[in-house]
Amino acid sequence: MQQLSLAIEGMTCIHCAKRVEVALRRVAGVRKAHVNLSAKTAMVDYDPQQTDVSPIANAVREEGFSAGSAKTRMAVKGMRCASCVTQVENALIKTPGVVSASVNSATAEVDIEYRPAQIDSEGLNRAAKASGYALAPAVEATEESVDRHADEQMGEYRGLMRKFWFAAVISIPVMLLSYPDLVPGLRDWMPMGSNTRRWVWGLLGVVTLPVMLWSGSQFYTGMWGGLKHRSANMHTLIATGITAAFLYSAVAVLVPGWFPEQALAEVFWDVVTVVVALVVLGMALEIKAKGKTSEAIKKLIGLQAKTARVVRDGKELDIPVEEVVAGDHVIVRPGEKVPVDGIVVDGSSSIDESMITGESIPVEKREGDEVIGATLNKTGSFTFEATRVGKDTALANIIRMVQDAQGSKAPIQRVVDQVAAYFVPTVMILGILAFMVWYNVGPDPRIVYAIIVLVTTLIIACPCALGLATPTSLTVGIGKGAENGILIRSGDALQTAKRIDAIVLDKTGTITKGEPALTDVVVVGDIAEDDLLAWTAALEKGSEHPLGEAIVRGAETRGLTLPDAADFAAIPGHGVSGQVAGHQLLLGNAKLLRDHGIDADALTPEWERLAADGKTPMYVAVDGQAAGLVAVADTIKEDSTAAIKALHDLGLEVVMITGDNARTAEAIARQVGVDRVLADVLPQDKAHEIQKLQLEGKVVAMVGDGINDAPALAQADVGMAIGTGTDVAIEASDITLIKGSLTGVVTAMEISRATMRNVYQNLFGAFIYNVLGVPVAMGLLYPFTGLLLSPLIAAAAMAFSSVTVVTNANRLRYYQPKGGVA
Secondary structure, eight states: OOOEEEEEEEOHHHHHHHHHHHHHHHHHOOOEEEETTTTTEEEEOOTTOOOHHHHHHHHHHHHEEEEEEEEEEEETTOOOOOHHHHHOOOHTTSSTTTEEEETTTTEEEEEEOHHHHHHHHHHHHHHHHHTTTTEEEEESSSHHHHHHHHHHHHHHHHHHHHHHHHHHHHHHHHHHHHGGSTTTTTHHHOOOOOOOHHHHHHHHHHHHHHHHIITHHHHHHHHHHHTTOOOOOOOHHHHHHHHHHHHHHHHHHOOOGGGSGGGOOOHHHHHHHHHHHHHHHHOOOOOOHHHHTTHHHHHHHTTSSSSEEEEEEEEEEEEEEOOOOOEEEEEOOOTTTTEEEEEEEOOOOOOOEEHHHOOSOOOOOOOEEETTTOEOOOOOOOOEEEEEEGGGGGGHHHHHHHHHHHHHHHHHHHHHHHHHHHHHHHHHHHHHHHHHHHHHHOOOSSHHHHHHHHHHHHHHOOOHHHHHHHHHHHHHHHHHHHOOOOOOOOHHHHEEEEEEEEEEEEEIIIEEEEEEEEEEEESSSSSOOOOHHHHHHHHHHHHSSSHHHHHHHHHTTTOHHHHHHHHHHHHHTEEEEETTTEEEEEOOHHHHHHHHHHHGGHHHHHHHHHHHHHHHEEEEEEEEEEEEEEEEEEEETTHHHHHHHHHHHTTTTEEEOOOOHHHHHHHHHHTTTTTTEEOOOOGGGGHHHHHHHTTTTTTTTEOOOOOOGGHHHSSEEEEEEEEEOOOHHHHHHHHHEEESSTTHHHHHHHHHHHHHHHHHHHHHHHHHHHHHHHHHHTTTTTTHHHHHHHHHHHHHHHHHHHHHHHHHGGGGGGOOOOOOOO
């Protein structure tokens, strides 16, 4: 199955989205179709053997909508090194109808955006084949397909290891017999110029041939593939180097008379065998290390439950999770995984959601609460109605977002790809120049030195280390984010997040919980605090006002019994009144009490103190006397203060933005310790405030959770959406924090910095290796130190440069962000 993301224009309501979904599902070969109205896109799973993009796009047009560009991910067959990246991208981008193409060398996949009206999948494949590559459906995010891909990688690894051991075993006698003058006993048996030495060296050539043609076969197929399309790659360098060494050795054995001196008739069979052995070993270790970079995706896929217990026709049935449909009632018992997303309709339990949100404390769930597929039921049994199944579940969306992000490129990678594209031709030119210089002005025997320099220069150069430096680190870093409940959309966002120096936090729902709660009860006179609160809550029991609901919840939390209220009356702009437990109650503002002739001056200092703290205090009068105050406020999340301190520790300026009045905003700011407050900001002005900060020269991140935050999230250099917020906010963001806590912001910043630090380490190592290694291989140190690099050492260095880069990237797998926890 292949997945397609198709942009759709003209949809205005949910009915439009449903029409498009039905039309898409009617197309033969389409297995699944889901339309996202807010994002104006359709995600379609289809069988490329039965249909193509054109019929899918036509189905959308027949419903009266416009099908824009489509996005797809495909595996690239035939990629041999980092220099192939630019060749694949250029071949596709130059094709009419292709909008963009981005190749990830770490996963050997390409993300393509194209216009279905101009080109289809077959046309894309033809364009790739014309440059020497082939496209195939990318690996699906299922356990079976990932395991199959891992098996293929392991098969490739084992094949390369067999080639390595063959070459290594042959290398030992070849090395010993190639230099008989250095081995006691062989010197006398094989003196220079003797027929014995010539025959032994000839036999070594015969033994070396299968090493070159079997163990090193991939170098020749790779070189031939490049030559057919007038391009060069890493394999071109290796194949040219070992072939030059082999031919020189063959001439030295077969026609030694061609050489003016006997000492020039040397053989380099050991160079051929050892170079092939070491480079093949490096390729095998690189494949194994690259397999570990995708551990995060494997872990996410492994979270999915295998079966579900559903109720159909009054009977409980255990069925594969793929067969669950929206509307099914699913039973979950203690210790079982929640199979799909849904809403609890019966029972209650506590659920461990750490695998999705990163939050270690189990969450209590009751009727009406949402449950997430792949989370673990801890205590009670419950029944829920399935709402999102298959590829619509939260877990499936997380996997898709992580895969998209891992396939994206950081801006620095685009520069590196351009360097890698010119790298191989440049090295070949330098190798030829070095050969010519040594042949003309080098010490005797010149031809021997020239050959050594040529072979060493070609072999030591490694474009793969350059090409893998960024994508391997991004793949691991984005996976590490997903493990911690942070979804990073792209490498661009990751690189920009490292440069953030100011972070703007929306107050409501981000710093605070986003709903009012009872905070204070102040009593004057003889009435007990619990009685005053119970009577006040009883008066508000039927209220739908958020402040009234907060008072009722506060009383229930304290375990108070609420009596019945009578003669309830709402007084617009003032408050409410009524009879509770035989007492006449008034609840509201100071004007309400004054209108009833009640003196509330004794409570004024407490009222002002509570108001200064950003709370909403309300007067309570009982039987004509001022009895106290109840205060309600949007309370601060438990970890907001610690998270903001951690952001300060990271060197960030923290700004709070809110539509609340300045007094309330300043009160919250004092409690959590933000640096700057932007109060009385209308929703439509939030983006403008972000822009003003950017004009100050700051790189700005915005954290929000509501629809009114979407423009500001889009305006910010990096937008971070709280995962508990709206879909619109999440769509507009660069980073999504599933947990809904500000500690996620800290973790995101820490992971972005750790990942980019790892990228720069890799790039520094890869560039330094090549910048220093190539000149040394060319012999630039020889006039000053007499040092000339051996091709064997060059092969070892080249083989392990890529392995070092990938291994360094894998260190990120063990990185543990603090996330604002001291």
